[in-house]
Amino acid sequence: MAQFDLPLSRLVSYRPPREEPDDFDEFWRATLAEQDERHPLEVSFDPVDTGLVQVLTEDVTFTGFGGQPVKGWFHRPAGAQPGLGVVVQFVGYNGGRGLAHETTLLAQAGYAVLVMDNRGQGGGKHLVGDTGDSFVTGPAVTGFITQGIDSPETYYYRRHFTDAVRAVRAARQHRLVDADRVLTCGASQGGALSLAAAALGGPVRGAVVDVPFLTHVRHATEITDAAPYSELVRYLGARRDRVEAAFRTLSYFDGVNLAARVGARGLFSVGLLDTICPPSAVYAAYNHYAGPKEMVVYPYNGHEHGQAYQDVEHLRFVREVLGAP
Template sequence: MPLTDMSLAQLRAFSPTVREPADFDDFWRETLAEARTAADLAGEKARATRTPADTPITELIVEDLTFPGFNAEPVKAWAIRPKGREGEKLPVVVEFNGYNGGRGIVGERALWALAGYAYVFMDTRGQGSGWGTGGDTSDPHGSNAAVSGWMTRGILDPKQHFYRRVFTDAARLIDEVRTWDFIDPTRIAVTGGSQGGGIAIAAAGLSPDVWALMPDVAFLCAWEHGTDVAVSDPYQELARYLAVHREHTETVWNTAAYFDGVNFAKRITVPALFSVALMDDVVPPSTTFAGFNALASADKAIEVYAYNGHEGGQTYQWLKQAEFLAARR
């Protein structure tokens, strides 16, 4: 597979023009306020719960988490932590999943807990049937006419877009994790690969006091540029939509700007470790670099996997992340 984008030198300097709505901050402030108010009004019906998971795993504490996300709607997650650490305040890693993956079967992801962290893996509403072992969270909202997938669901109105709900779920999960008595609320890191990396960037932008941001082969940055250069889905969902709905071009890009990782990155100042793969034919490397280069963080680094595709660094990158967090504990 050849390099799919610019040279590395060009990528390191790449800073595309990304639309930024004048009311970007107000839009998200109001969105999160509405979600928190909805949970307050719902009372006990929206209360988060953690119950012991049905699993043969005996050496970790594994819990099935349900928490109130967008509109106080129930969102599922796994919460896993090491045993024998009672009385300690554990650092936490919150992870978000890739496109059309779900939280899967309990215990599939345990490395962070085995490394001494509390670990939370969020289900993505409406997804979970494209690969992996399934998801458990519905998305009870409709959409305008849309291309198969999630990029164009609600694309004519930012208040109706799919990622407004998902990004709100992510921020509300961080709200919930902060309340747990066994975690250190000053050490909540966010991570994820592909779509999960894009959600992590949004979560860090919406929860500015997180400890660290660690997205891998991050999707959802520089949407308009990504659609121009990507050769495959999910960005091509937008191209197919606009090939039919020619009259909606400006509306589409104005809506997309509310969910563009570049606009969140401009507001992020926490330590950040990104990764990118130069042979990635799903998420063009220039889109990931657009998000990384826009970061306001003084403490930031990006690992480059020159000969990998969308799989990125995999466990090699996890080891880099573990070292990154250990140096900042």
């Protein structure tokens, strides 16, 4: 696969106008306030035996959108004392929280990690899930990007982004966590959730946003036919009368608009061969990101981006942002 998008010399300055509704901030303020009023956050942390001795894990359950319980894992170093910095980690499309031992790298480095399950996902080939979604409504193409897309109020990612905000709040409630030392992290859909949690959930120290999904969405559908954006293309190919209404809904969830509201330090990554989350869509969010930021570029990689090499960047960034464990 050759590079198909803009050359890097143009990507670094690619900053398209934001397609943002006038009531963006009010929509999210009202959404989160309504959920707080109707479904106050409750969190439980229950120890589980994973077979590991240097990392301890707790099974997390917290109140998500609509009062629905959302699962997660909370990992921490064995023998940790109060004052831990915590990374809230979000998972990619069709994935779930996985098995408990699969997401312990940052806990091995001395930090706490809360891994949020994805509602309704986790039935694919990687990272199994344990959280359902009780609010599916309306016609949709198989997948999640078109679920409830007729309005922002019914859209799947309204629920999912609210869960992400609450995951950060849940992590802050653990007895060993320093509530002021919080960082969000994720790749692809997880990158979208990382942006959403950092933008909507109160101040965090930093955000890791690897190859983010749901950014510059209309543009992405015009230059790639890869899933998941192809799900949206198929839906709009059938629902020709709903094109503008769908993109209006998506504007409340587009990472370009969320990025403009994050003042924390950011670490992004991009694969210049990525047909799933095209480089220009990634750079659109990066160049609108309001906080201090850095981009790691993988010229000969696609959506897998840096993998273990990017893990090294994560370890560096977390230490710089949260301080030594």
